[in-house]
Amino acid sequence: MKALFWAWLALLPGLAQAITTEQAEVEVQTLVEGLDHPWGLAFMPDGRMLVTERSGQLRLVDKDGKLSDPIKGLPRIAVAGQGGLLDVAWYQGQVYFSYAEPGPRAGTNSTAVARARLEGDRLTGLEVIFRQAPKYGSNAHFGSRLAFAPDGNLFITLGERYSARDDAQRLDNHHGKVVRIAPDGSVPKDNPFVGKAGALPEIWSYGHRNMQGATIHPQTGALWTHEHGPQGGDEVNLDQGGNNYGWPVVTFGEEYGGGKIGQGQHQDGMTDPLHVWVPSIAPSGMAFYTGDKFPQWRGDLFIGSLKFMQLVRLELDGTQVVGEERMLMVPIGQRIRDVVQGPDGYLYLVTDHSNGRILRIKPANEA
Ligand SMILES: [Ca+2]
Numbered sequence: 001m002k003a004l005f006w007a008w009l010a011l012l013p014g015l016a017q018a019i020t021t022e023q024a025e026v027e028v029q030t031l032v033e034g035l036d037h038p039w040g041l042a043f044m045p046d047g048r049m050l051v052t053e054r055s056g057q058l059r060l061v062d063k064d065g066k067l068s069d070p071i072k073g074l075p076r077i078a079v080a081g082q083g084g085l086l087d088v089a090w091y092q093g094q095v096y097f098s099y100a101e102p103g104p105r106a107g108t109n110s111t112a113v114a115r116a117r118l119e120g121d122r123l124t125g126l127e128v129i130f131r132q133a134p135k136y137g138s139n140a141h142f143g144s145r146l147a148f149a150p151d152g153n154l155f156i157t158l159g160e161r162y163s164a165r166d167d168a169q170r171l172d173n174h175h176g177k178v179v180r181i182a183p184d185g186s187v188p189k190d191n192p193f194v195g196k197a198g199a200l201p202e203i204w205s206y207g208h209r210n211m212q213g214a215t216i217h218p219q220t221g222a223l224w225t226h227e228h229g230p231q232g233g234d235e236v237n238l239d240q241g242g243n244n245y246g247w248p249v250v251t252f253g254e255e256y257g258g259g260k261i262g263q264g265q266h267q268d269g270m271t272d273p274l275h276v277w278v279p280s281i282a283p284s285g286m287a288f289y290t291g292d293k294f295p296q297w298r299g300d301l302f303i304g305s306l307k308f309m310q311l312v313r314l315e316l317d318g319t320q321v322v323g324e325e326r327m328l329m330v331p332i333g334q335r336i337r338d339v340v341q342g343p344d345g346y347l348y349l350v351t352d353h354s355n356g357r358i359l360r361i362k363p364a365n366e367a
Pocket residue numbers: 207235245246247250251271272273
């Protein structure tokens with residue numbers, strides 16, 4: 001009977017066999033608390049962390065968890081709903097961050113990305129290197145994860161703003177797209193839609209809903225993303241240039257409260273996800289584990305779950321998901337917003353809460 005059950009599961013896309021880590025093998029430490037809905041975390045080469053708070057503050061955290069005052073010199077940020085100060089990255093001596101930028105008309109906004117140098121307690125030389133077009137009246141689905149590829153180009157995930165979902169299938173806008181730009185904001189000449197009439201040249205891939213996870217595979221250098229489905233149908237995607245990922249034509253989810261969306265689950269010319277969650281886990285943050293503190297996890301993909309307040313571990317065979325674990329069943333009672341591997345080989349989590357935390361995952365019984 002059990003064998004039959006797994007045979008049946010194997011027919012469903014995206015369902016992987018449950019796997020487990022002994023709870024006793026892992027210790028969860030609170031490094032920082034009292035953050036206001038933190039969203040993104042990045043390490044700097046000196047070991048300090050940059051952390052964003054959605055309400056508009058960028059702060060530094062030292063190795064012992066000491067939190068700085070807000071960094072000065074940030075641009076105007078549209079803080080409402082899901083919008084605010086969002087992801088952060090460090091690349092070649094500069095801070096890069098994504099945020100909801102106010103538009104010229106009241107109530108409009110879109111995701112923007114800026115970079116600046118950090119001098120003491122302030123940003124200097126701030127440049128906005130990307131603006132999602134068009135500015136739009138919505139406080140939802142900003143996407144906005146940042147991932148630097150090995151070639152130095154920057155991937156930015158962009159949501160379809162919830163009420164503009166049909167735009168995700170058109171190339172004349174940045175709704176429901178991944179874009180790829182150079183660190184100075186210029187467009188790489190080898191982007192897939194450069195020179196195509198009517199297409200914005202920054203676009204890397206399209207047909208996305210709202211992606212709050214993006215990371216680079218440590219061996220292949222490929223971009224992996226995940227995205228929130230509607231009701232059901234969260235996806236992990238191998239995000240390749242020029243591909244159409246289907247939203248809202250194909251999805252494994254349905255309208256909130258029920259009701260069919262689009263044409264079903266597959267269509268020629270649209271790329272299927274590598275993995276699907278039905279029901280949704282509400283994924284945010286994503287990291288491949290490459291460290292030496294948890295040898296048994298090397299090569300695994302870690303994803304935060306907002307909805308279940310869990311850390312999800314996927315075991316992979318190439319691009320195939322062969323096992324799934326829902327970790328941190330001991331309830332921390334806070335939504336996991338970001339997942340980062342530290343330079344020390346520990347995993348760091350950010351919890352999206354009015355008393356948000358940075359958590360450090362260590363092996364238990366470590367000296
Ligand atoms: Ca899809």
